[in-house]
Amino acid sequence: MKILIRPDAASARTVAAHVLKRQIVKKPASVLGLATGRTMEAIYKLLVTEHRESNLDFSSVTTFNLDEYIGLDAANEQSYHYYMQEHLFSKVNVSPNSTHVPNGAASDVDAEAKNYEAAIARAGGIDLQLLGLGQNGHIGFNEPLSSLNCRTRAITLAQTTLEQNAEMFGGNPDSVPSRAITMGTATILESHMALMVVTGPAKAQIAAQMIEGPVTAAVPGSALQYHPSCLVILDEDAASALALREAIDWQMKHDPELMALMDCL
Template structure:
């Protein structure tokens, strides 16, 4: 795991977008794993700009989102399908049939979870997975105590997650669906490359636990320490409680992989 510290939220998002663009240009049929949430919005805005201004081509890509709420239809303004359509899919030249989210309205949710895992496998697996981190350390909707070998499944959401997601539902946690379908921790770990984007002072404590603490099912993001190619991209505020902050800065300044991005320091 590498931790890349950049001065601002915008520069952190810029690096994520540039990594996506570089990988897509090198591998036009890239399979992308996507995440939702306010942290990701600058990334999608930058990718749309790269498509419009620099011709970034999404036409052969396919995508799989981490999760979707159970019990709200795809056209609901708070569904993750609606979020992805509005922020990215409707604004680039991606083939909608190649964009995948779990179906939270499926009559047989267990079968839907199996189908989603199968669709990822049929696509050849996820090449580049983007994740954020919840206030309790979850990735996807893999809440505390989730198995670190888990696959796509139904999951009950914790009160902390309901509170965190309430702004999308009028500010009232009571309006947030209580369950979701989520990729499992094991599914996420199967990706060939993973980027975790974390910004803001409010995430500093949980980020430190995720990248420098012990691996534990109580903080499912710690499982990313086991990923063979995981890079955690953060702003200064999110990095403020890291104990090895000087080393993380040294890595970004000196590793050849990051030489072309030194202008972001």
């Protein structure tokens, strides 16, 4: 795991967008794993700008989103299908047939989850997986105590997740769907590269546990310590609880990859 700390959220997002752009340029037929949330909105906005102003080409890209709420169809404004259309898919030249989000309205969600996992395998696996970190340590919707060896499946969401996501549902946690289909932790770990972006003071303690603590199902994101190629980008607020800051700063000053990323700004 490599850690890159940037002064603020905007610069953290800029580096993340650069890493995604670099992947697409290097391999136009990349398979990208995508995420949702406010941080991701800003990253997608930067990619849309690259597409419009620098001709970043999405025509050969394939995407798989991490998750979707069970019970919401693609037309629902709170669905992640809708989110992705609004923030990325409708604004770049990606083929609709090449974008994949779990079908939360499927009549058989267990079959949908298995089919989704199989589709990722048929695509050759995920080249670069974009990730956020939940305030309870989840990645995707793999909630605390999820098996670190789990695959794409239906899951019941934690109360803390419902509260965290309530803003998108009128501020009422009871309005947030209580179940979702999520890519599994083991599926995420099989990506060729994982890119996590964490910003804001509210994520500081859980980010420190994820990076420095033991690998445990209580903090699902900690499984990324096992990933062979994982880059975690934090802003100063999210990095404020790190105990190993001196060692991280040393790496940022001497690791060629991290130095190059800082130079991209």
